[in-house]
Amino acid sequence: MNSLDVVGPQLAVLIAAGIIVVIDAVVPHQRRLIPYVALAGLAASALWTVSWVSRGYEDDIFGGTLALDEYAAFFYFLFAGITATIVLASIDWVEREGRRQGEYYVLVLTACSGLMFLAAARDLITIFLALELSSIPQYILAGWGKDEKSSEAGLKYLLLGAIASSLLLYGMALLYGLTGTTLLTEIGSEVAANGADNRSLLIVATTLLIAGFGFKMAIVPFQMWVPDVYQGAPTPVTAFLSVGSKAAAFAVVTRIFFEALSPEFLSNDWSMVFAVIAAVSMIIGNIMAIVQTDIKRMLGYSSIAQAGNILVGLAAVSAGGGDAFKLGGSGVLFFLAAYAFTNLGAFVAIIAISQQINSDRIKDYAGMWKRSPFLAVMLAFCLVSLTGIPPTAGFWAKIFIFNAAIRADLAWLVIIGVANSAVSAFYYLSVVKQMFLGEPAEDAARVSTSPSIALAVGAASIGVLVFFVIPMPLLSAAESAIQGLVPLT
Amino acid sequence: MALEGFGPAFAFWLLSAITLISAGGVMMARNLLHAVLFLIVTFIGVAGFFILLSAEFIAMAQVVIYVGAVAVLILFAILLTPRSARDNSETVWGAPAALLSIALAAVLIFVIHDTAWSETNSFQAPSVEDLGRALLSTWVLPFQLASVLLTAALIGAIMLVRSPEEEAEDALS
Numbered sequence: 117m118n119s120l121d122v123v124g125p126q127l128a129v130l131i132a133a134g135i136i137v138v139i140d141a142v143v144p145h146q147r148r149l150i151p152y153v154a155l156a157g158l159a160a161s162a163l164w165t166v167s168w169v170s171r172g173y174e175d176d177i178f179g180g181t182l183a184l185d186e187y188a189a190f191f192y193f194l195f196a197g198i199t200a201t202i203v204l205a206s207i208d209w210v211e212r213e214g215r216r217q218g219e220y221y222v223l224v225l226t227a228c229s230g231l232m233f234l235a236a237a238r239d240l241i242t243i244f245l246a247l248e249l250s251s252i253p254q255y256i257l258a259g260w261g262k263d264e265k266s267s268e269a270g271l272k273y274l275l276l277g278a279i280a281s282s283l284l285l286y287g288m289a290l291l292y293g294l295t296g297t298t299l300l301t302e303i304g305s306e307v308a309a310n311g312a313d314n315r316s317l318l319i320v321a322t323t324l325l326i327a328g329f330g331f332k333m334a335i336v337p338f339q340m341w342v343p344d345v346y347q348g349a350p351t352p353v354t355a356f357l358s359v360g361s362k363a364a365a366f367a368v369v370t371r372i373f374f375e376a377l378s379p380e381f382l383s384n385d386w387s388m389v390f391a392v393i394a395a396v397s398m399i400i401g402n403i404m405a406i407v408q409t410d411i412k413r414m415l416g417y418s419s420i421a422q423a424g425n426i427l428v429g430l431a432a433v434s435a436g437g438g439d440a441f442k443l444g445g446s447g448v449l450f451f452l453a454a455y456a457f458t459n460l461g462a463f464v465a466i467i468a469i470s471q472q473i474n475s476d477r478i479k480d481y482a483g484m485w486k487r488s489p490f491l492a493v494m495l496a497f498c499l500v501s502l503t504g505i506p507p508t509a510g511f512w513a514k515i516f517i518f519n520a521a522i523r524a525d526l527a528w529l530v531i532i533g534v535a536n537s538a539v540s541a542f543y544y545l546s547v548v549k550q551m552f553l554g555e556p557a558e559d560a561a562r563v564s565t566s567p568s569i570a571l572a573v574g575a576a577s578i579g580v581l582v583f584f585v586i587p588m589p590l591l592s593a594a595e596s597a598i599q600g601l602v603p604l605t
Numbered sequence: 606m607a608l609e610g611f612g613p614a615f616a617f618w619l620l621s622a623i624t625l626i627s628a629g630g631v632m633m634a635r636n637l638l639h640a641v642l643f644l645i646v647t648f649i650g651v652a653g654f655f656i657l658l659s660a661e662f663i664a665m666a667q668v669v670i671y672v673g674a675v676a677v678l679i680l681f682a683i684l685l686t687p688r689s690a691r692d693n694s695e696t697v698w699g700a701p702a703a704l705l706s707i708a709l710a711a712v713l714i715f716v717i718h719d720t721a722w723s724e725t726n727s728f729q730a731p732s733v734e735d736l737g738r739a740l741l742s743t744w745v746l747p748f749q750l751a752s753v754l755l756t757a758a759l760i761g762a763i764m765l766v767r768s769p770e771e772e773a774e775d776a777l778s
Contacts (some may be wrong), residue, residue, distance in 0.1 A: 123746070130753065137760075179743035219764050233750060245750040252754060256761030270765075284736040296723055310721070317720040320712065 122177045122184055124164040124227040125192045129199075132157020133225040133365060140218025147217050150567075151207045154221045158200045158228070165192040173600070181239035181300050186600035189366050191235030191594060198360050198456055199228040204572035205464040206352040213262075220260065220360060223253035224356065225401065227357070230260060231364040237565050240288045240298040243368055247284070247332070250364060251277055254357060258349040269348025276341045284328025290321035291376075303376040311382065319385060322377060325369075326389065334364035334396040343404075346416030351470060354412055355463030358419045359456040366426055366452055370445065373434070374601050378386055387434035389531050390427050397424030398536040406543045410476050411466055414543060418502065419459065425517060426451050433518040443520035445598030450516050450591055454509035454583055458501040461576030465495035468569045472561075478547055482554030488563035490570070492551045492556045494577045499544040501580045509583035516591070616657055628670050645676045652669030659730040 123353065135157075136150050173185050210217050237243040255277060259270020264311060294296055294317055295306035311318055330338040346354045373386060401421030408414035429451060432444035463534030468491055469484065470476050484492040501508030514537065516531045565573075582592050627650060630643035648671040654666035722759075740748050 178746040181744070181746050216767075218765055219760055223757060223761055226753065229753070239747075241744065241747045242750065245747050245754060249750055249754045249757065252758050253761060256758075256765060259765060293722065314720045316716045480764045589764065 117363070118335070119178060122182065122584075125161040125196070126232045127530070128160040128164055128228045129157050129196075129225050129232070132160070133222045133229075136218050136222050141243060143460075148211075150218055151203050151210075151222055154203045154225055155200055155368045157225060158196045158203070159231075162193060162196040163262045165189050167323055170505045174303070180301065181257045182233075182236050184236065186593075187367075187371065188236035188600075190597035191363070192232050194363060194456060195228055195231045195235070195360065198356070198363070198460065199224060201460045201464065201572050201576060202352055202356045202360075204568045205355065205460075205467050207568045208566050209350065209352055209467060212471070216260075220257070221407050223257055227253040227257070227356070227360070229252075233359055234364045235367040237368065237372070238300045240292065240300070240303075243372070244281075244285060244288065246279065247508070248275075250361060251332075251594075254353070254361060257297045257353040258345055259359070260353060261350045265348035266350060269345040272341050273345045274491075278339065280328050280331030283324050287321045287324025287328060290317060290324070293520045294318070294321070299335060300332070300372060300376040304347065306352075306588060307377060308427045314501060315382075318377070322357070322373075322382075325372065326393075328371045330393070332361045333369070333423045333426075334362060334420050334473055336400050336420065339397070339400070339420045339533075343408075343413045346419075347410055347476070349411045351412065351463060351467045351476075354416075355460055355467070358463065359459050360417065362419065362423060363452045363456060366430075366448060370430065370433075370448060370468040370598075371428075371601060374441075374445075383434040387431050387524070387526075390431035390434060391526055394424045394427035394431055394533045395529060397421060397427065399424075402536050402543075408543070409478055411478050411547065412476050413475075413482065414547075415459070415462065415466075416477065418540065418544070420500070421536060422455055422459075424536075425514065425533060426455070428521050428526070428533055429517040431526060431529065432517070432524040442508055442598060443516070443523055443597060445601070446545070446591060446594040447513075447516035447520045449594035449597055450587070451513040453590060453594070454490065454501070454513040454580070457576050457579035457583070458498050458508070458510055461580060462495055462498035464569060464576060465491045465498065468565055468573065469495075469563055472563045478550060481550050482553075483556030483560065484551040484563070487560055488558055488565065490565060491563060491573070494573045495552060496548045497577050498580060499548055501539045503544045505541070507581065507584045509580045509586060509587065512591075614659060616653070620650050620653040620657065624654070638680070641676060641679050641683065644679070645672050647671045647678065661730065662733050662736060 132153055133522045139146055139150060139153065155560050168184065168189060173189070174177050177184055203221065206220065206224070208222050227250045230246050230248075230253070233246035234243065234250060237246050255274040258273045259266075288298075291303060295303045296313055297303055297306065307318065327338060331341075334342045346358065349357065373383075377383075377386070398421045400536055401417050401419070401424060403422065405414050405417035408417060426448055429444045429448035433448070466476070469481070469488070473480055484495075497508065501510035502512040514533070518533055521527075521530045521533070541592050627643045627646035631640045631647060634640040634643055648667060652664045652667040652672075655661070655667060719765055
């Protein structure tokens with residue numbers, strides 16, 4: 117297969133970014149076309165991925181540094197969808213900011229291509245570069261706003277991100293030193309052959325890997341940056357961070373751990389580590405979320421708890437072979453997709469509301485039902501899905517993950533998870549209560565919705581509903597994706 | 606191969622001492638300018654290790670890029686910022702951080718000592734030509750990723766430092 121064809125989806129996104137730079141510089145009065153160029157690039161990227169699904173996949177490209185498998189394709193679709201929603205949700209905000217329009221979309225698209233490479237990379241060097249390619253535009257975007265809070269968010273994210281990257285790099289260096297290769301599959305066979313003698317080194321190396329990626333996943337104890345960055349960054353960027361880089365980090369960790377580090381003497385260790393981190397993340401995230409008065413901060417803490425939920429799935433994968441591998445792995449992928457739809461829907465609704473009321477405080481959401489019935493219903497629906505109550509995709513996501521954990525004999529973790537869902541219901545539903553039962557302030561005007569925002573929030577919410585009614589297509593896509601990985605057990 | 610005999614071993618310990626002491630100096634120096642000068646010594650020490658490992662090209666790149674470009678850039682940045690920002694600020698976290706680093710170093714030393722590294726006795730250092738070929742064949746994808754990354758970082762850096770006045774002018778044009 118032609119190597120340009122292989123990186124087609126990323127290339128389509130990057131070409132769109134290039135066209136935007138040219139439009140911005142050469143025909144500035146056509147700037148309003150820019151978001152549509154971005155959307156076209158993302159659509160082309162998705163179509164290219166569709167063409168693979170029909171043409172079949174290829175494993176060994178660019179000297180084995182990139183994989184073109186069902187797993188990568190699943191995430192290509194996910195990232196194209198996430199980025200398209202972000203672009204739609206950004207149109208109003210960027211126009212209102214009135215500056216640097218082209219560059220904003222260029223950075224969003226570049227980050228998207230980095231996320232895609234991350235899902236497909238099969239080699240430590242490529243993984244690291246793809247991670248930086250997705251991170252550096254996000255650092256800049258977090259500091260995009262004009263206020264001090266946004267600059268603080270950008271700087272904090274950059275500095276802590278740099279530390280996380282260096283820990284990751286150290287872990288990679290140790291793995292390379294032990295195995296003499298950076299290709300995941302070769303590391304896998306090397307570890308399976310000689311790993312048992314060098315278990316302590318592998319534990320240190322993978323701890324460093326977890327620390328590096330844990331920063332992107334926003335799991336405890338690598339979560340310190342989350343509330344400040346989520347609150348300070350422009351809301352469209354926060355939405356991007358909360359679903360995009362989180363999903364990509366889970367994608368790459370799942371691939372590394374199951375292509376390179378899956379021998380049994382290791383996976384039992386990981387299972388325990390993942391399980392403990394999952395439990396702590398859920399508990400800390402949920403407890404801290406309860407006391408928040410700023411909705412973006414609240415969603416920041418809740419995203420820590422959600423990352424804990426996803427880790428329950430990873431713990432299940434490592435604990436049991438065979439059946440649990442499939443259940444846990446597909447559960448993780450299903451959860452990531454459902455969470456992406458849900459969280460995006462919630463954030464886009466918040467973008468629309470906060471643009472008009474100029475506030476992120478939860479108490480200013482009082483009586484939103486009377487000011488904008490559409491946004492209030494959509495936001496409520498997404499919050500219900502985040503809690504995991506039917507009729508939403510979030511319900512199935514939690515069922516699949518917890519089911520996998522029970523199969524893997526992690527009942528204690530499931531109990532903690534269910535208890536935490538109950539706790540999370542408290543703060544998610546208190547926003548809903550505020551919106552429907554609270555009284556709006558005297559002078560409160562109606563909140564109107566622009567077509568692009570309505571489209572974005574509508575699409576995300578319909579996704580949440582559709583995947584509740586018919587979860588099977590998404591689940592079977594997740595299953596075949598996870599079987600595309602090559603476990604070495 | 607390279608580390609047998611008195612000469613290489615002496616060089617190794619000397620370089621280790623230089624690198625570690627100057628790295629400590631980077632953290633301890635109260636004056637940021639002194640810290641950068643220590644940083645340069647650290648970079649040179651690391652370059653020495655690369656030569657010891659027969660990686661001459663990497664050693665040269667280390668000196669040219671880190672000492673020549675990165676450190677000089679940091680020096681410029683410090684000299685161009687207001688005087689008040691030129692000192693390393695005091696922090697109460699010094700002692701806990703030192704304890705943590707020592708613990709981390711102890712764990713790493715123990716683990717590295719405990720590991721059966723695959724050692725090689727015959728090693729042909731790759732020439733620059735080999736490196737170039739590898740970069741443009743097997744590693745062409747990461748190589749290109751790095752260039753996209755630099756482009757994005759460049760665009761972002763320009764955006765971050767532009768003043769509101771420049772942007773206002775831009776909007777008018």
